[in-house]
Amino acid sequence: MSTYDANGITLQQVREHVWEIPQDGEMGAPARVLASEALLDEISDDRTLQQLKNATQLPGVQEHALCMPDGHQGYGFPVGGVAGIDAENGCISPGAVGFDVNCGVRMVRTNLAYGDVEGHERELVNELFDAIPSGLGGGGVVETDVATVEDVLDRGTDWALEEGYATREDLTHCEDEGQREEADADAVSQKAKDRGKNQLGSLGSGNHFLEVQRVTDVFRPEVADAYGLAENQVVVLIHCGSRGLGHQVCTDYVRRIEEAHPDLLDRLPDKDLAAAPAGSDLAEEYYRAMGAAINYAWVNRQLITHRTRKAFEDVFDAEPKDLGMELLYDVAHNIAKKEVHDVDGEDRELYVHRKGATRAFPAGRPEVPKAYRDVGQPVIIPGSMGAGSYVLRGGDASLDRTFGSTAHGAGRTMSRTQAKQDFWGEDVRDDLEGQQVYVKAQSGATIAEEAPGVYKDVDEVIRISEALGIGDPVARTFPVCNIKG
Amino acid sequence: MSGEVLQMPFELRDHTADVAVAATGDDLAGVFAAVADGLAAAMCEEIPDSDGDGNIERFSLSVAAESREALLYDYLAELIYERDVRIVLPVDNEATIRRPTTVDQSEPAASERIEAGPIESESTDDGSTNGGSAADRWLLDASARGVALSSIDAREVKAVTYSEMALERTPDGWHAYVVFDV
Numbered sequence: 200m201s202t203y204d205a206n207g208i209t210l211q212q213v214r215e216h217v218w219e220i221p222q223d224g225e226m227g228a229p230a231r232v233l234a235s236e237a238l239l240d241e242i243s244d245d246r247t248l249q250q251l252k253n254a255t256q257l258p259g260v261q262e263h264a265l266c267m268p269d270g271h272q273g274y275g276f277p278v279g280g281v282a283g284i285d286a287e288n289g290c291i292s293p294g295a296v297g298f299d300v301n302c303g304v305r306m307v308r309t310n311l312a313y314g315d316v317e318g319h320e321r322e323l324v325n326e327l328f329d330a331i332p333s334g335l336g337g338g339g340v341v342e343t344d345v346a347t348v349e350d351v352l353d354r355g356t357d358w359a360l361e362e363g364y365a366t367r368e369d370l371t372h373c374e375d376e377g378q379r380e381e382a383d384a385d386a387v388s389q390k391a392k393d394r395g396k397n398q399l400g401s402l403g404s405g406n407h408f409l410e411v412q413r414v415t416d417v418f419r420p421e422v423a424d425a426y427g428l429a430e431n432q433v434v435v436l437i438h439c440g441s442r443g444l445g446h447q448v449c450t451d452y453v454r455r456i457e458e459a460h461p462d463l464l465d466r467l468p469d470k471d472l473a474a475a476p477a478g479s480d481l482a483e484e485y486y487r488a489m490g491a492a493i494n495y496a497w498v499n500r501q502l503i504t505h506r507t508r509k510a511f512e513d514v515f516d517a518e519p520k521d522l523g524m525e526l527l528y529d530v531a532h533n534i535a536k537k538e539v540h541d542v543d544g545e546d547r548e549l550y551v552h553r554k555g556a557t558r559a560f561p562a563g564r565p566e567v568p569k570a571y572r573d574v575g576q577p578v579i580i581p582g583s584m585g586a587g588s589y590v591l592r593g594g595d596a597s598l599d600r601t602f603g604s605t606a607h608g609a610g611r612t613m614s615r616t617q618a619k620q621d622f623w624g625e626d627v628r629d630d631l632e633g634q635q636v637y638v639k640a641q642s643g644a645t646i647a648e649e650a651p652g653v654y655k656d657v658d659e660v661i662r663i664s665e666a667l668g669i670g671d672p673v674a675r676t677f678p679v680c681n682i683k684g
Numbered sequence: 685m686s687g688e689v690l691q692m693p694f695e696l697r698d699h700t701a702d703v704a705v706a707a708t709g710d711d712l713a714g715v716f717a718a719v720a721d722g723l724a725a726a727m728c729e730e731i732p733d734s735d736g737d738g739n740i741e742r743f744s745l746s747v748a749a750e751s752r753e754a755l756l757y758d759y760l761a762e763l764i765y766e767r768d769v770r771i772v773l774p775v776d777n778e779a780t781i782r783r784p785t786t787v788d789q790s791e792p793a794a795s796e797r798i799e800a801g802p803i804e805s806e807s808t809d810d811g812s813t814n815g816g817s818a819a820d821r822w823l824l825d826a827s828a829r830g831v832a833l834s835s836i837d838a839r840e841v842k843a844v845t846y847s848e849m850a851l852e853r854t855p856d857g858w859h860a861y862v863v864f865d866v
Contacts (some may be wrong), residue, residue: 245700272700274847274863298843298865335727335840336771336833394768404840405866406701443768446842446865450761453846458750470846614698615866642837644729684839 203236205243208252216663217600219263220248225468226255229263233601235663238268241612241655245272247279253468254282259289259477261542261549265601267556268663269610269655273297275471278555279610283602286537286548290463290474291482293456293489295552297533298449300489301496302407302440304530304579305373306590307504309511310523311433313413316679319514320637323411324680326510327639331409331503332401334641334684339442340400340502348395348444348495352384355494356501364498364505366525372568373529374558377497379490386488387444388451395444395495400502404645404684406608407439409503410581412588412676422592422673425574426527434676435524436588437503438581440533441496448492452485477550486535493534500529527590528568528577532557532607538566540602551602559593559605559670567593578670580661582609584631584638585651587677589661596668605670606661609654622650631678640683649683694722697861703841704848704863708856713779715851715858716756716824720763720777726864728838731775732831742829743770748821753851755781755822756860760844763828772830773838779826785819841866 200212210218210232218239220230230251234242242248247270254264254276261283270279275294284290316323332338341347351358356377359365370376384392402409414432417423428434441448456473457464459481464473475482504526508519515522535552542549560567560576567576575592582588586609597603613621624643627650631638640646664670693714697704705722709715724731734740747762749755763774842865850861 274702274845274865278701298845335767335773335838390765394765397771398768405842443764447765450843454754454758454761457754470849473846611701614700615703616696616698642839644837645839648839 203239205248208248216666220252222255226252227258228255228260230255230266231263232266232270233663233667234268235659238655238659238663242266242270247272247277250275250277251280253472254280254295256467257282257284257290257292257295257472257474258463259285261285261547265604267604267606268660269606269608270555271610273554275469276552276554279606280552280554281556281601281604282552283540283549284552286477286550289477289550291477291485291535291550292472292474292552293449293452293485294471294473295554296449296489296535297554298446299440299533300445300448300492301531302533303496303500304436304438304532304581305500305504306527306579307435307437307507308427308523308525308527309433309435311515312431313433313679316411316433320680323510323514324637324639324682326514327409327507327680328682330506330510331682333682334404337401337641337684339398340506342397343399345392345396348392348399349384351399351498352387352491352494353382354378355382356497359498359501365501369501369504369526372526372570373497374531377501377529379493381487382490382494383487384491386484387448387491391444391447391451394447395442398442398444400499400506401442402439402503402684403442404641406649408681408683409507410436410678411680412436412678414674415587415677416675418672418674419592422574425571426577426590426673427525428590428674433679434527435507436579436581436676437500437507439499439503441492442499444495445492448488452481452488456481489535493531497529528579530557530577530579538603540598549602553604555607556604557607558603559591559597560603561593561595561597564603578605580606580608580657582657583651583654584636584649584678584681585634586654586657587675589657589672590674590676591661591664591670592673594664594668594670597670600667601669605664609657609660611653612655613653615648618648618650618653619644622647622652636678637680642684645683693718694725696722696726699863702863702866704861707860708854708858710857712752712858713781715860716759716779716781717777719756719860719862720760720828721775723760723763723841723864724773724775727841728773728836730837731773732836740829742827744825744827746823746825748818748823750821752822753849755824756851756862757844757846759824759826760862764841764843770830771833773833773836774828775831776829777826779824782823784821
């Protein structure tokens with residue numbers, strides 16, 4: 200097996216597509232990058248590898264810290280990073296979850312074929328753009344008071360069900376049924392709630408979007424059948440998170456942990472790895488606050504789903520249930536959760552941190568919704584506007600290799616500032632329209648920043664995921680209409 | 685990065701998925717305000733001289749923290765919070781800083797534009813400035829002009845980070861480097 204050197208760091212190939220940074224110096228465990236050499240060239244082009252090494256210094260990291268095939272530099276902990284940390288003697292780190300708690304994706308099926316939508320793309324993209332708040336200061340589907348925000352934080356999509364924004368089936372097809380049991384609104388600051396009042400049901404901006412897509416390829420027909428997917432079918436993908444409320448939760452706890460646990464912070468190489476020791480009051484409080492922000496994000500995506508159904512109803516003059524608009528699945532890719540995993544032959548409870556990484560549990564795992572337990576958990580991987588997206592199922596090897604995780608997207612290769620120099624939003628939009636992809640955004644700069652050319656090759660990311668058995672491709676989709684902030 | 689010459693008080697710098705601001709100032713308060721103006725520029729390329737109604741309205745804020753770096757972090761986080769609750773883009777930022785009374789007042793302060801102690805009040809906003817006595821903390825008073833978000837083409841910065849944060853003296857004053865999560 201070969202070695203790979205980058206930025207003074209040597210990686211040893213331990214098997215095909217698995218590269219290890221051996222434990223040395225201050226590292227608390229080895230680190231592994233899951234990538235082809237082509238992806239490793241991109242991953243090693245910034246500070247990703249150093250951040251991955253740093254992540255091993257979090258107390259209690261089990262086996263090895265991991266970087267998924269779409270990994271890139273983040274703050275403190277790399278994006279695409281996964282760490283299983285002992286929940287009894289380790290720690291929990293807000294920076295290893297990310298500011299956008301429960302940033303995630305959901306996919307809504309329809310019974311429309313692509314031919315049913317052709318000719319309606321402009322009307323549909325305009326209807327969706329008008330119906331769904333996006334951008335900075337664009338408001339929310341529900342603009343409300345703190346008491347309602349607290350209800351959302353405590354109850355998640357159960358609140359949306361009671362208010363008529365969700366169906367019972369929406370809940371049973373969502374990770375954790377759209378409600379974290381430990382969530383506690385009292386652990387969330389007043390500031391976070393203030394920010395959450397006017398953003399409930401909004402996309403935001405950056406890389407978040409709503410996309411109408413068509414299924415172009417089915418790779419595993421039996422699994423696709425279980426997921427209700429078929430070639431040429433129209434689906435909707437929604438990508439956003441917990442908005443300002445979640446960002447404030449992370450900001451608050453990074454600072455509180457910094458002040459309360461300076462001894463631990465002094466031993467870490469990056470302040471954005473600030474961590475609360477497992478069992479400490481702050482660890483428990485952050486876990487409850489994070490759970491509440493997770494609930495907020497699920498309600499956020501649920502309200503957008505509600506408005507999406509209404510937009511389709513208006514354009515296609517049919518009830519959402521008659522259009523078959525059912526939730527396929529909703530999965531987080533910025534989260535830490537207590538999960539039981541096999542470590543050295545023993546079941547151990549871990550805080551599994553996934554920052555820009557998606558849970559990918561195989562068939563049989565009890566956390567997988569009943570509807571999919573025989574085939575494996577759906578994993579939704581959004582790609583760029585020009586390359587399409589994927590639906591995977593959790594791979595059989597994911598529990599052994601990645602604490603049940605895989606990639607979360609294509610992963611950026613180009614900075615936003617560079618993208619705005621290299622691309623012009625109107626040109627990107629016109630090029631996409633030439634490919635029958637209709638894009639509408641609050642800002643032309645956002646389209647330039649999210650141009651297809653700024654992302655890694657999502658096909659290669661998926662190829663590595665499949666080769667390692669951590670996520671198997673089920674279907675591929677291609678955009679029809681895209682709205683963003 | 686130390687000692688570099690910037691053409692403006694701030695510049696936006698490349699970062700893989702986020703954005704960074706490099707800034708300089710003649711004194712500590714000046715570099716804080718320059719980073720804040722960089723934060724506004726990261727969200728909006730064309731900032732108007734007044735809000736959509738032709739009005740110019742400023743708002744004030746104060747934060748306290750245990751170190752200079754923490755004060756910068758809390759200041760920028762507070763601006764992001766104010767952006768979301770006031771629904772305005774904070775621009776044309778101004779700041780003054782008071783050092784803790786426990787810091788040796790004989791330390792050269794000419795380049796800090798600091799009003800030496802005593803600090804009479806401390807921010808008690810939950811979640812960000814717990815612990816420590818008032819005398820131990822750095823205090824910032826700031827103001828910004830709020831431009832209505834509805835009147836501009838702006839994109840979201842989610843949060844300030846500590847990642848690669850630099851705040852250091854230079855022969856000409858102060859230099860700062862801050863990465864923001866987008």
